[in-house]
Amino acid sequence: MGTLAADQTPGLVCAHHHLYSTLARGMPAPPRTPTEFLEILELVWWRLDRALDLDVIYHSARLGALEALAAGCTAIIDHHESPNAIDDSLSVIAEACAEVGVRVSCSYGVTDRHGPEGAEAGLAENDRFLSSGGRGMVGLHAGFTCSDETIAAAAALAQTHGVGVHVHVAEGPADTWQKLRGHATNDWLLIHGVHLPDDHDLSGTIVHNPRSNMNNGVGYAVPRRFANPVALGTDGIGADMLDEFRLAFVKAREDDVTVGPDVAWGWLRTGWDLFPEALNDAVTWNYPVMDSWRLAYSTQVSPTTIEIDGEVVWADGSPTKVDADEVRRSAAEAAQTLFDRLEGL
Ligand SMILES: [Zn+2]
Numbered sequence: 001m002g003t004l005a006a007d008q009t010p011g012l013v014c015a016h017h018h019l020y021s022t023l024a025r026g027m028p029a030p031p032r033t034p035t036e037f038l039e040i041l042e043l044v045w046w047r048l049d050r051a052l053d054l055d056v057i058y059h060s061a062r063l064g065a066l067e068a069l070a071a072g073c074t075a076i077i078d079h080h081e082s083p084n085a086i087d088d089s090l091s092v093i094a095e096a097c098a099e100v101g102v103r104v105s106c107s108y109g110v111t112d113r114h115g116p117e118g119a120e121a122g123l124a125e126n127d128r129f130l131s132s133g134g135r136g137m138v139g140l141h142a143g144f145t146c147s148d149e150t151i152a153a154a155a156a157l158a159q160t161h162g163v164g165v166h167v168h169v170a171e172g173p174a175d176t177w178q179k180l181r182g183h184a185t186n187d188w189l190l191i192h193g194v195h196l197p198d199d200h201d202l203s204g205t206i207v208h209n210p211r212s213n214m215n216n217g218v219g220y221a222v223p224r225r226f227a228n229p230v231a232l233g234t235d236g237i238g239a240d241m242l243d244e245f246r247l248a249f250v251k252a253r254e255d256d257v258t259v260g261p262d263v264a265w266g267w268l269r270t271g272w273d274l275f276p277e278a279l280n281d282a283v284t285w286n287y288p289v290m291d292s293w294r295l296a297y298s299t300q301v302s303p304t305t306i307e308i309d310g311e312v313v314w315a316d317g318s319p320t321k322v323d324a325d326e327v328r329r330s331a332a333e334a335a336q337t338l339f340d341r342l343e344g345l
Contacts, residue, residue: 006288006289007285008284008285009282009283009285009290010074010272010278010279010283011072011281012072012074012075012241012242012268012283013073013241013272013278014068014076014077014234014244014271015207015275016166016189016207016233016234017078018080019060019078019096019097019236020048020052020081021045021060022331023056023331023334023335024236027338036172036217037216037218046113047345048342049083050345051084051342052085052338054085054088054092056334057092057096059330059335060331061092061093061097062100062331063331064238065097065104067240069101069303069314069319070314071238071239071240071243071303072242072285072302072303074278074283074313075103075271075275076239077104077105077189077274078105079109079139079168080106080139081108081122086108086118086122086125087121089125090106090129090134091132094129094134099322100313100319100321101311101313103275103278105135105275106129107136107137107166108125109122110123110126110138110140110154111145111146111150112150113141119150122139123138123150123154126139127161137158137189138166139165140154142167142168142171142175143169143180144175144176148179151179152183164185164186164189165189167180167188167191168191169192169196169206171194172218177196184204187204188202188203188204188205189204189205189274190206190228191209192206192207192209194213194219195218198226204228205229205273205274206226206228206229206231207233208223208232209232209244210244210247211234211237211243213235214251215237223252224259224263229270230270231267231271231274232264232267232271245264245268245292245295246264246296246299248267252264262292265295280308280310281307282307284306286303286304287301304316
């Protein structure tokens, strides 16, 4: 990384994203209003993921990558699930991000929700993608949807490839996160941790997603209580990491008014430990001093220029590698196909 000016930062990192959810906005309402977190999964997200095909995944990921870039995020750690289109799905996401120029780490969220064949196909997709040289991790959905055998297989596969496991942990009270004990190592990403006890003894980085946690009404993780490193993600609601930082800050203040913005800024910085390549990127912002106290109270801070590995990928409010209008137009068409399919589910 060269020397950065006061109005510059390295590329921001989203430590937990679901690029497949980018087209979900505007989707048909669920058959009834979910009343708690598990119903939100069953009635919204587990209907959406069944309706995905490779074409929808591509357009969703490409629009998500464009929106990330527009917010100065140059590196996305993605967690993907598409039970009816598993094979090649991670390569499709990687290709969509490469077109825009955004870095991505891909993982397929293995689960036993669709029987042992589904789990097997998920493991195989992680293995195929990593074996082909893809930048990624091994994904697991969560302890409560995976058998002990599936969890052990994912942990072993990750070790074979020298990467960690990317898994949802204790997002709601019903998660059986204890099943991950004895498997989790320092290179694992433990997403949410809302209902983890202080002495949970899982190794890995905890990824805090304040907007998602509030939206799902699952409670506050109080991330500063953990001995683990903590990073910030969006859980699929865009990739505006300055916005997620501001939310993480005010949520921490609501819990304890003495907390300074350096705490949440530190969580944002942990992203560079997880995705160090983003340190080779330079974002120039429309704001003179990128300092945590100022940014905690400054909205509408956005990039003017972005270089990824020395290549300008954003200039004058637009991406340089893709036509933003074409990306949005074809994403809107794919979204309509997806919505029509959801009506029939
Ligand atoms: Zn998630």
